[in-house]
Amino acid sequence: MVNASPVLQVKNLVKSFSGVRVVKGVDLTLVRGRAVALVGENGAGKSTVIKVIAGVHQPDEGDILFEGERIRIPTPNFAHRLGIFTVHQEPSLMPELSVAENVFMGFHPHRKMGPVRWLNRREMYSRAAEVFDRLDIPIDVRSAAHQLPIAQQQMVEIAKALIHDARVLILDEPTATLSQREVQTLFRVVRELMERGAAVLFVSHRLQEIFELCSEVSVMRDGHLVGHFAVDELTPDRLVSLMVGREIQLQRRSYERHADVPKLEVRDLSKKGVFHHISLKVYPGEIVGLAGLVGSRRTDVAEALFGIAAADEGEIWIDGRKASVRSVHDALNHGLVYVPEDRHKHGVALNMSIAWNLAIPNRASVYTYGIARRVDEWRLTERMKSQLQIKSRSPEQPVAELSGGNQQKVVFGKWVARQPSIMILDEPTRGVDVGAKSEIYRVIFNLAEAGVAVLVISSDLPEILTLCDRILVMREGELMGEIDGKHASEEAVMRLATGVGAGRDNNGDGGPRS
Amino acid sequence: MSGLLKRREFSLIVFILIFLLVMLFVTPRFLQPGNLINILLNISTVGILAMGQCLVIITKGIDLSVGANMGLVTLVVGTLLLNGVPTWLSIAIGVATGLVCGGLNAVLISLLRLPPIIVTLGTLSLFSGLMYMVTNGQWIQNLPSSFLAIGNSKVLGIPGPVIVLVIVFIVLSVFMEQTVLGRYIYAVGNNPNAARLAGLSTNRTVIVPYVLMGLLAGIAGVLYLSYNGFSTPTTGADLNLESIAAAVIGGTNVFGGRGTALGAVLGAVLLGVITEALVFFHLPAVWNDAVEGLIILIAVIADSGLRRSQRVAG
Numbered sequence: 001m002v003n004a005s006p007v008l009q010v011k012n013l014v015k016s017f018s019g020v021r022v023v024k025g026v027d028l029t030l031v032r033g034r035a036v037a038l039v040g041e042n043g044a045g046k047s048t049v050i051k052v053i054a055g056v057h058q059p060d061e062g063d064i065l066f067e068g069e070r071i072r073i074p075t076p077n078f079a080h081r082l083g084i085f086t087v088h089q090e091p092s093l094m095p096e097l098s099v100a101e102n103v104f105m106g107f108h109p110h111r112k113m114g115p116v117r118w119l120n121r122r123e124m125y126s127r128a129a130e131v132f133d134r135l136d137i138p139i140d141v142r143s144a145a146h147q148l149p150i151a152q153q154q155m156v157e158i159a160k161a162l163i164h165d166a167r168v169l170i171l172d173e174p175t176a177t178l179s180q181r182e183v184q185t186l187f188r189v190v191r192e193l194m195e196r197g198a199a200v201l202f203v204s205h206r207l208q209e210i211f212e213l214c215s216e217v218s219v220m221r222d223g224h225l226v227g228h229f230a231v232d233e234l235t236p237d238r239l240v241s242l243m244v245g246r247e248i249q250l251q252r253r254s255y256e257r258h259a260d261v262p263k264l265e266v267r268d269l270s271k272k273g274v275f276h277h278i279s280l281k282v283y284p285g286e287i288v289g290l291a292g293l294v295g296s297r298r299t300d301v302a303e304a305l306f307g308i309a310a311a312d313e314g315e316i317w318i319d320g321r322k323a324s325v326r327s328v329h330d331a332l333n334h335g336l337v338y339v340p341e342d343r344h345k346h347g348v349a350l351n352m353s354i355a356w357n358l359a360i361p362n363r364a365s366v367y368t369y370g371i372a373r374r375v376d377e378w379r380l381t382e383r384m385k386s387q388l389q390i391k392s393r394s395p396e397q398p399v400a401e402l403s404g405g406n407q408q409k410v411v412f413g414k415w416v417a418r419q420p421s422i423m424i425l426d427e428p429t430r431g432v433d434v435g436a437k438s439e440i441y442r443v444i445f446n447l448a449e450a451g452v453a454v455l456v457i458s459s460d461l462p463e464i465l466t467l468c469d470r471i472l473v474m475r476e477g478e479l480m481g482e483i484d485g486k487h488a489s490e491e492a493v494m495r496l497a498t499g500v501g502a503g504r505d506n507n508g509d510g511g512p513r514s
Numbered sequence: 515m516s517g518l519l520k521r522r523e524f525s526l527i528v529f530i531l532i533f534l535l536v537m538l539f540v541t542p543r544f545l546q547p548g549n550l551i552n553i554l555l556n557i558s559t560v561g562i563l564a565m566g567q568c569l570v571i572i573t574k575g576i577d578l579s580v581g582a583n584m585g586l587v588t589l590v591v592g593t594l595l596l597n598g599v600p601t602w603l604s605i606a607i608g609v610a611t612g613l614v615c616g617g618l619n620a621v622l623i624s625l626l627r628l629p630p631i632i633v634t635l636g637t638l639s640l641f642s643g644l645m646y647m648v649t650n651g652q653w654i655q656n657l658p659s660s661f662l663a664i665g666n667s668k669v670l671g672i673p674g675p676v677i678v679l680v681i682v683f684i685v686l687s688v689f690m691e692q693t694v695l696g697r698y699i700y701a702v703g704n705n706p707n708a709a710r711l712a713g714l715s716t717n718r719t720v721i722v723p724y725v726l727m728g729l730l731a732g733i734a735g736v737l738y739l740s741y742n743g744f745s746t747p748t749t750g751a752d753l754n755l756e757s758i759a760a761a762v763i764g765g766t767n768v769f770g771g772r773g774t775a776l777g778a779v780l781g782a783v784l785l786g787v788i789t790e791a792l793v794f795f796h797l798p799a800v801w802n803d804a805v806e807g808l809i810i811l812i813a814v815i816a817d818s819g820l821r822r823s824q825r826v827a828g
Contacts, residue, residue, distance in 0.1 A: 054711075056710075056711065075713065076710065076711050076712070076713045077713030077714075077715075079713075080713050086711075088711060092705055092707055092708035092711060093704075093705065093708060094700070094701055094704030094705045094708055094709075094771065095704060095705070095771065096700065096704050096767070096771040096772040097697075097700060097701065097704055097771075101697065101701075105701055105708070105709070105712040105714070106709075106712035106713040106714055107712075108694045108697060110694050116693055116695075117693060117694040117695065118692055118693060118694075119691075119692050119693060119694055119696075119697060121692075160712075
């Protein structure tokens with residue numbers, strides 16, 4: 001191990017926003033060559049701590065020591081000059097600019113002549129290409145960032161931090177949208193940086209990753225530091241209970257098929273160049289998982305089913321009758337709803353209130369002649385708040401002020417309020433903490449118990465294994481096979497998803513094809 | 515290659531060429547070199563302003579005051595000249611006036627963080643009012659011939675204002691594409707939040723396009739006055755919107771982050787070609803506005819169509 005002196009120390013950090021204390025006296029020490037995990041439920045204050053270190057926010061109280069010296073970090077730029085680089089949670093790309101420019105933003109390779117800094121494009125492109133080589137990502141660094149799928153966008157975000165010889169590297173949930181393989185490459189590169197003396201602060205909700213990468217864990221709850229532990233003294237269960245302050249179990253349910261007619265049946269659905277011959281059935285009360293790596297076109301199938309981008313060929317049957325779903329309107333009329341993947345982009349209007357967001361897809365029950373009936377809007381909100389356990393001050397609170405888990409529940413609520421008979425959930429717990437995750441699972445289970453046919457798309461394998469009664473695996477636009485939820489293992493799913501060690505007509509590890 | 519074909523600049527060139535070809539069959543006189551150069555001469559002021567407008571719009575802003583700014587410059591320069599101030603000094607003070615006006619917009623928008631559309635709406639009234647005050651509502655004419663010679667000069671048959679347009683185009687293109695500051699302007703327009711996290715000072719970056727816009731208004735004002743030989747208190751009133759139109763037709767995204775100097779100039783050229791065609795058809799000038807409006811709508815629709823096809827491809 002490299003010299004174990006602390007690079008960065010945070011002491012008794014306090015930070016409030018509009019009078020509300022978010023961080024209440026947190027200590028943190030980052031040491032050369034070591035990775036410290038910062039864990040806690042959403043809203044515990046992790047992101048605020050990170051933003052103070054990154055120079056985005058200023059602390060109200062407390063000290064920051066860099067190499068033993070007390071300092072202030074007034075801007076992100078200043079943090080960068082100290083060698084502190086941050087991979088922020090949500091991709092913050094510049095869509096019209098090239099991948100390379102996104103990576104080098106603020107650090108363009110240039111030659112200075114007088115007051116003018118001339119951009120050195122050749123160097124920028126070649127260095128960017130190098131970084132993606134190191135990350136094992138085949139990417140055209142000259143292409144515009146808006147053309148990338150979301151997983152690669154996250155890799156661009158990560159590449160931004162890796163072009164520098166970071167002394168402190170902060171990773172705020174960098175893996176939320178990444179596949180297993182991408183996570184492994186990321187970890188390899190992060191370990192290289194650690195060997196060269198970088199101190200790493202790692203935030204993740206995937207506990208496995210914490211145990212894999214980090215040597216220490218700091219646990220935050222409700223703005224406080226609950227404790228600091230060596231990873232060896234912890235088990236995943238113990239860590240979860242430290243985070244939420246209570247024992248939580250993510251448990252499977254038992255399910256027996258009651259109906260003979262599938263609620264939703266898809267026959268030979270194809271879209272040229274996107275997905276081919278997708279056939280699947282979901283019975284009332286059943287939860288079916290759609291697993292696969294990022295880019296396996298699961299979302300495209302969901303969008304076809306919901307009428308956003310219709311398929312070229314194939315049939316959709318609902319309740320044993322052939323249905324025409326050419327638009328979202330059609331889908332809704334058939335009782336089908338879709339909870340999309342990227343909640344900030346498609347799910348909620350962040351600046352609007354909870355009540356407003358919930359009312360939007362439920363116009364019929366809330367509006368008369370286009371005018372909102374406030375009482376019904378509030379009634380609807382209260383109903384969803386209690387059914388989904390949304391934590392908020394009032395129905396008029398803007399969604400932006402809620403934690404990630406509660407925002408996601410609002411997205412759910414919009415559609416649950418319609419009392420759908422078929423729900424498609426795309427990454428239902430992405431970026432959501434363990435506590436909220438278990439609550440969302442319970443909501444999904446309850447919906448299924450009530451007879452809703454649920455199709456879950458998720459890249460989070462434990463999630464698929466916990467939730468689903470049956471698992472369908474996709475790869476590159478094709479269904480690779482089906483696995484019975486009771487006997488499924490992560491390994492079995494991954495084998496089908498990656499195509500490693502499995503033939504094309506393999507039906508998986510067990511369970512008859514229905 | 516497919517990227518090139520999708521570029522607005524390319525489709526504009528094709529469109530302009532097709533248009534010229536059609537005109538060739540209708541009236542061969544249209545394509546005489548003299549007439550083509552005349553078109554460029556006519557669009558030299560709006561072309562210069564459109565490039566500035568393009569920069570401003572890239573940062574998610576807009577400058578509604580630029581025509582009035584340019585008009586004010588023409589009156590200031592004209593008044594100075596009529597009062598016997600040397601030509602070079604009048605020009606320098608004129609350009610400085612443009613810079614100060616642009617600087618005022620920049621300060622209000624970047625330091626006080628006021629919305630560009632409101633600020634420039636205010637300064638539009640302010641500059642227009644100043645125009646009346648400078649000359650008491652009188653026209654400026656009978657300018658010294660030494661000054662008029664600038665706008666009417668020719669080098670190798672190419673009029674001075676066109677040469678200035680080309681120089682401004684080259685300088686701005688290089689600035690926008692090849693300098694770090696130019697790239698920062700795109701960055702701020704693409705995603706202000708990400709720009710801030712990358713360590714850029716968004717406020718300081720936003721100053722640049724408005725100041726440049728002011729400088730360009732100064733240059734355009736001098737060219738306008740020396741070419742036309744007169745100016746009125748309403749000079750430039752139509753250029754506020756026309757410069758925006760040219761930039762948008764040239765592919766500048768009204769939501770920020772995308773646009774090029776070449777596109778802005780081509781947008782101005784297209785407007786100029788169409789105006790000229792209307793003259794050839796002896797259609798009244800009022801048609802100009804209608805056609806201009808139609809092209810803007812087509813450009814915006816084409817834009818949204820292009821985006822959609824890219825989304826499917828991506």
